[in-house]
Amino acid sequence: MRHVFLDHQSATPLLPEVFEEMRPFFMEAFGNPSSLHQHGLRVRDALKKARVRIAALINAESDEEIFFTSDGTESANLAIKGVAYANERRGKHLVVSATEHPSVMNSVEFLEKQGWTTTRVPVDSQGRVKPEHVAGAITDKTVLVAVHHVNHDIGTIQPVQEIGRVTAEKGVPFYVDCEASAGWLPVDVQAMGANLVSFSPHRYYGPKGVGVLYRNRKARIVSIIHGGVQEGGRRAGTENVPAIVGGGLASEIALREMPSRASHVAALQKRLWEGLKARIQYLKLNGPEPGPERVPTNLNLSTEFIEGEGQLLSLDISGIAVASGSSCVSKSLKISHVLAAIGLDHALAQGNIIMTLGKDNTEEEIDYVIETFSRIVTKLRAMSPMWEEFESGVIDSVVRPTGRGKSFSDHAASVSGKPAH
Amino acid sequence: MRHVFLDHQSATPLLPEVFEEMRPFFMEAFGNPSSLHQHGLRVRDALKKARVRIAALINAESDEEIFFTSDGTESANLAIKGVAYANERRGKHLVVSATEHPSVMNSVEFLEKQGWTTTRVPVDSQGRVKPEHVAGAITDKTVLVAVHHVNHDIGTIQPVQEIGRVTAEKGVPFYVDCEASAGWLPVDVQAMGANLVSFSPHRYYGPKGVGVLYRNRKARIVSIIHGGVQEGGRRAGTENVPAIVGGGLASEIALREMPSRASHVAALQKRLWEGLKARIQYLKLNGPEPGPERVPTNLNLSTEFIEGEGQLLSLDISGIAVASGSSCVSKSLKISHVLAAIGLDHALAQGNIIMTLGKDNTEEEIDYVIETFSRIVTKLRAMSPMWEEFESGVIDSVVRPTGRGKSFSDHAASVSGKPAH
Amino acid sequence: MSETYTLYNQTVMDHFQNPRNMGDIKDADGIGEVGAAACGDIMKISLKIKNGRIEDARFKTFGCGSAIASSSMATELIKGRTIEEAMSFSNQEVVDALGGLPPVKIHCSVLAEEALKAALEDYVKKHPEVAAKAPAAV
Amino acid sequence: MSETYTLYNQTVMDHFQNPRNMGDIKDADGIGEVGAAACGDIMKISLKIKNGRIEDARFKTFGCGSAIASSSMATELIKGRTIEEAMSFSNQEVVDALGGLPPVKIHCSVLAEEALKAALEDYVKKHPEVAAKAPAAV
Numbered sequence A, B: 001m002r003h004v005f006l007d008h009q010s011a012t013p014l015l016p017e018v019f020e021e022m023r024p025f026f027m028e029a030f031g032n033p034s035s036l037h038q039h040g041l042r043v044r045d046a047l048k049k050a051r052v053r054i055a056a057l058i059n060a061e062s063d064e065e066i067f068f069t070s071d072g073t074e075s076a077n078l079a080i081k082g083v084a085y086a087n088e089r090r091g092k093h094l095v096v097s098a099t100e101h102p103s104v105m106n107s108v109e110f111l112e113k114q115g116w117t118t119t120r121v122p123v124d125s126q127g128r129v130k131p132e133h134v135a136g137a138i139t140d141k142t143v144l145v146a147v148h149h150v151n152h153d154i155g156t157i158q159p160v161q162e163i164g165r166v167t168a169e170k171g172v173p174f175y176v177d178c179e180a181s182a183g184w185l186p187v188d189v190q191a192m193g194a195n196l197v198s199f200s201p202h203r204y205y206g207p208k209g210v211g212v213l214y215r216n217r218k219a220r221i222v223s224i225i226h227g228g229v230q231e232g233g234r235r236a237g238t239e240n241v242p243a244i245v246g247g248g249l250a251s252e253i254a255l256r257e258m259p260s261r262a263s264h265v266a267a268l269q270k271r272l273w274e275g276l277k278a279r280i281q282y283l284k285l286n287g288p289e290p291g292p293e294r295v296p297t298n299l300n301l302s303t304e305f306i307e308g309e310g311q312l313l314s315l316d317i318s319g320i321a322v323a324s325g326s327s328c329v330s331k332s333l334k335i336s337h338v339l340a341a342i343g344l345d346h347a348l349a350q351g352n353i354i355m356t357l358g359k360d361n362t363e364e365e366i367d368y369v370i371e372t373f374s375r376i377v378t379k380l381r382a383m384s385p386m387w388e389e390f391e392s393g394v395i396d397s398v399v400r401p402t403g404r405g406k407s408f409s410d411h412a413a414s415v416s417g418k419p420a421h
Numbered sequence C, D: 001m002s003e004t005y006t007l008y009n010q011t012v013m014d015h016f017q018n019p020r021n022m023g024d025i026k027d028a029d030g031i032g033e034v035g036a037a038a039c040g041d042i043m044k045i046s047l048k049i050k051n052g053r054i055e056d057a058r059f060k061t062f063g064c065g066s067a068i069a070s071s072s073m074a075t076e077l078i079k080g081r082t083i084e085e086a087m088s089f090s091n092q093e094v095v096d097a098l099g100g101l102p103p104v105k106i107h108c109s110v111l112a113e114e115a116l117k118a119a120l121e122d123y124v125k126k127h128p129e130v131a132a133k134a135p136a137a138v
């Protein structure tokens, strides 16, 4: 069977050359960077090299601004809580966009339980934050503004540079979660005016087990994982040396290959979206059209009248790996808060499918996906009472309304006795 | 040059078979366990297997009691803060021993800034905590007792089983940091009466990048790294799959080989201590004598009249890797708080050297270390004004007092103008 | 990858991929359509009833794999039962027949039970004489 | 491992391994012994002074590698200087001559400066006629 991996947002395979770079650090150079002998000093040098490479990827001024954590989630937690705790006396107000990743959202919620208040800046129907809304949300108690570079679900590119100008003007530290952009789009921390940036090399063919936090001197942070004085006192715990080393090389390669990777996936993104659009009716693209406002790796689709998990499972059976933001696939039985934030109709949120491209996908694969997916949609629609009720005029389409029938949501509420959430 | 690695407390090389077990999870089975497709499900199975293996190492009732973090430090943070935050309404008092690892001590200090209070239970001159002191420290506001199994610096084995009976009687959750014992001594969470246990496979030939927290249902914890719902909602963030897989196998092997590894290092420990004692005068062993009260991997020595970093550097030049708890080798310029807690004279704390054995050390290596170390001590003493002042009767020895001269500490204070810390 | 990894067990996957009794019954004697407020799934079951016995059962489902498998299995199980027997049908039968469902997906089997009960209710409403015989279940 | 990794640079390592001027001077003209409260290091420098010039300097050090290297280097640097020159000796000279020290170890070079100054002070105390000539530095 053909295997097509279209879930690069969740994972990317390690590059063979990165694996080779990591290999000596498992058995031979196995030392602890805190040790003062040969074994420790050797790996200390290796960490330094990784820091320099990662600084280059994001145009940091100095490798001393790079801190290693265990993943993107921990980096986001450190950015949010580290700044909040460090500036507790100055103020306890945070500004975040409504479509931040759960690692940001849930960090903020945790702080709210400890007495912080947060303003969640809404996004438009394409998922974009307006810089003026950020400006309006900042108070004299605000100690941090957090707006991600690219949305993990719908691929929207945020106007971070403009927001960076706002925060600079107001003198508030600016944190940009670049997990969904780093390695794929240029991330220039200086041009962005970012004081904190987080990401993880596992998103661009580096290893799992390492996250990065960039932090410049304009943002004070304290540690959130306490213990030894690793990472300049900002992150205690024995460093995951092989992963850091691998993350360094993956970053160097990502920087070098960015133009070719980006144009490759952009072409596939266009081919995939246009192919699907031509073959499948009542299909909606969530987030901006492919182009300058959307990351070239991501397509977030809603297939009307059918539910996401069934699409995902059927695709998997055909060897195609995708994700979904439908409530059925989430452990919490809730639709992605991003889809809620862009005001997506519940009917469409339920039919959500996320396809994320990588450098190794091919045109043939894309054509196979288009073919297979349209077959699956037909099969699932044949099973769906909603499709039948749409065809018989009981309910209307959200994607292409006919003016006949009631809305799916009204119908769903009437049969379930409660509005869907 | 000969290379003798005697710093197994800081790092152990990965076992080749563990590396092989991890290998497919970098490039082939690179999926994210949260994904619902083939690639995700495959690694989900692998995590489950690792959990079962780790549960077996510590005799946990169920693999559902095993949570993965990034390292022993994070596990300790999660145990302490996770329990503290979860039980905030019940009480805000913690009991810890005075010689816990910094990951525990500094977590507790952080909580103290947020309104918790802590009782630090003192240890005796061998570093042992008395169960009755723990009992006496518990109040009706106590939500956690933390006493490590084995001390990371001086190798003291704590009477955890007795302490576990105390905490069970009082109905207070009991957390045991087993980082310095797991894989080397039997850790039986049920026999210990522990509700939480932390450790990291990198201490017993597993990979860096993974920590373990055992937690049973009697201890409520909340997450401290917020985001997705990985690890049953207890630890957000993309799992470090290869490291978890490797940690699983390393645990299985450690369990199987524990008797032979333990008796091997115990014999070397005896040989090393007796050899050094016979060759070097004014040498003190910190912590209990090799035997049932001391972990067989560790020797913590104080070489009187010379300082630790010089010993460490000289040993390194001779190919021997060791650690030191002297203030000169710490980034904070403070002696190990463990040495302070056992009331070690400052003069001896300064001369501290820590040698930790591993399964691959040999008798020949030990003999080389004895030979080399005694040569180094002679050379450094010849350079030391303290040795000269001892020989001339100005100051006295702490290890073997002669009754002549003042104490080193008095002398040091008089020349530096301030008492040393 | 040589082995196949599936989210659900083989039986569930089989019923998802090759659903039994998918579709509608023309001139159904009872139709039930219910929705799960928890996740937004919708299930419709139509029944053909003759001489107090379920002769045919069909489903249509808007929902996840386990919802589709649950409705497929429920219609299989229910065919041939009397109304009285069907009235006491429980989701646990579906779960058991499917060889188990993940805990978070048990509600899918509940939805199947509810859709079936709703279809029976619909039938009973149209046939008050049946209601008189089995009042407790409705 | 083929390469050698060292905590300090080559010069520091050389002075640590092969310290210059280690020892005591019999009948020294000035002896200074100082300690660093920060870390507990102790350094002793003894001087042989003839015609207002440092003829010989020796050290003994209880301390880390950089403390030993700093005292070795300080005694090297100071030999041949006049008392007046030595009075304005600064730890930075030691740091520079060693090709740099890690930030956390700069205090070791300060200790060397202090030990030297203490030894000079000791000499001056015994030779009040010198104090009269260079009062500022003491």
Ligand SMILES: Cc1ncc(COP(=O)(O)O)c(C=O)c1O
Pocket (backbone or CB within 6 Å): A009, A010, A071, A072, A073, A074, A076, A101, A103, A148, A150, A151, A152, A177, A178, A179, A180, A200, A211, B236, B237, B238
């Ligand atoms: C935008 C964004 N932020 C943070 C994270 C969390 O990173 P990690 O999975 O490395 O913990 C993700 C994960 O996909 C993400 O997409």
Ligand SMILES: Cc1ncc(COP(=O)(O)O)c(C=O)c1O
Pocket (backbone or CB within 6 Å): A236, A237, A238, B009, B010, B071, B072, B073, B074, B076, B101, B103, B148, B150, B151, B152, B177, B178, B179, B180, B200, B211
């Ligand atoms: C007793 C003890 N606890 C906790 C830790 C911290 O573990 P890690 O180094 O895996 O972060 C250590 C580290 O050596 C330790 O010895």
